[in-house]
Amino acid sequence: MVESRSPPATGIRPVSWSRVFADSYGSSGSESSSRADNARVSRALSAAVAAALIVTVVLAANTALTGIRLGEFKLGPVLGTAADSNLVPAGAPLGQIGSDPDDPSDPWSAAAPPGGVIVQTPGPTAGPSATGTLRIPIPKNVPTGPRRVAIQAGHWKSDEAPDELRRLIPQTGAAWEGVTEVEINLDIAERVGVILNSKGIAVDILPTTIPVGYVADAFVALHADSDGVGENSGFKMAHAARRGPYEDALLNDIKDAYGAATGLDYDARHITSSMRGYYALTWSRFQHAVAPHTPAVILEMGYVSNDDDRALMLDRADLVAKSISDGIMKFLNDTPRSKIFGQDLAVPAFPSRPSRPSPTP
Known part of the structure; x- marks a missing residue:
């Protein structure tokens, strides 16, 4: 559930006018x-x-x-981003970032995330190819209280996707010998949630549709792949570009824990552009995406089409869930909330890697 919040205070107090001098003599005209x-x-x-x-x-x-x-120096405005003339409000266009490879006539345009961004153009000494940066303010709805983690069960409730993610509606995930990817994803997501809850972590199990500008201490999307022939084995992970500085740490902590516990090889050779451009991580294209400050990764836990991988995810689901939880807990212990949400982000003005809403790499 997305909470509604009161608009932020501007820092300027309303002025209460009062008379400075009072005329105490009335208006009868009887005084001297x-x-x-x-x-x-x-x-x-x-x-x-x-x-x-x-x-x-x-x-x-x-x-x-x-x-x-003051001469050539200008003191900044006191109202923050709301008064910045370069502020691009949420949902407003930021420029074209590519086109659909299946339909070149369909351009992809970047849009500002919830909270907006401030466009900072290149300085006078910048090279001709410089595009400037986007300054993304710290979210106003940073969680308070216990650490908060989101686990997304890939393809779950894809039929409820909003219009901007309509391409996801028919994408129901992989299936092999009567086993569906979505049932694996949801089962393990719920197990991870139970483990993290037992450690005092607040957990959101999310479906295909991400709340607009979702903010948490970490986000992990769970999927399982298929090669269609049953040959490939292993797990793989990715994060998107143009996000916060803690994505690598989250990815590596889960990768190390998962590989050590499951014995699966890391299948780096089959990490795809669709994984790196996973829609839930691509705030520059979709409003229903994780806020750029939130460390976020996608994990393909194994291949449903591989007998050994499938057996691991079905018969040893507790072990799989524990390894994911262990990686998340290491990240949380090493990365306090004050670091994650400690400052604005500065990212390239125009994303260099286009993406499309495809949770099935």
Whole structure:
């Protein structure tokens, strides 16, 4: 469930106006002329002070929006990203990043994630090929309390995908000898959830559709592959580009724990561009994706089409789940939340690797 949140405070307090000088003599005209003169002076001073306060407020508001220029140096605005003229709001286009290889006439356009991005253009000394960077602010909905992890069961509820992910609807996953990938994915995802819960971790088991801009301490998408002939064996992993700096650590921690526990070889030769461009990790194309600050990986646990791999995932599911949990726990223990969400991200302005919504590499 996506919580609704109150809009963030701007940091500017509303001004409560009050009269600075009070005229205590009424309006009956029965007082002396000196008192009348004093009253007129009081009203004049009150008006002057009020005018000065209005000018001060206007100047302060203008400074908040535009900043103060001191010679060639400009102090930044005080309202944060909301006042930045280079802010691209959530869902707004960031530029074309490629085209559909199956339909070159269908361009792929990048879009800003929830919270927006700030476009920073190349400086005057940058080379001709420089594209600048995108500054992605720290999410406003960073989890509090226990560490939070999402485990996605690949292909689960793919028929409920939103319009932007409509290509996923018919993709129900691999199947072999009556065993479906989605039943393996969901079973192991739930087992991982139980183990992590027992260690005090809050866990979300997610279907195909990711909540818009989902934020957590880690995200792992579980899948199982098929080569169609039963020859390939092993597991493989990937993360996307243009995300936070902790993706490699999460991937390597799970990879080491999984390989050691299961005995499966790491099948690096069959890591595909579809894995590296997995839709749930590609915030630049989809709003229903994991927030770029959240460390996120995809794990192909084995080949459903291979007898030994399939038996491992079915008959030794507890071992598989424990190895995944061990890798996640190592990552969480080594990487505090304050590091993950400690600063804005700076990523290349135009993604260099196009992706398509295909959870079946």
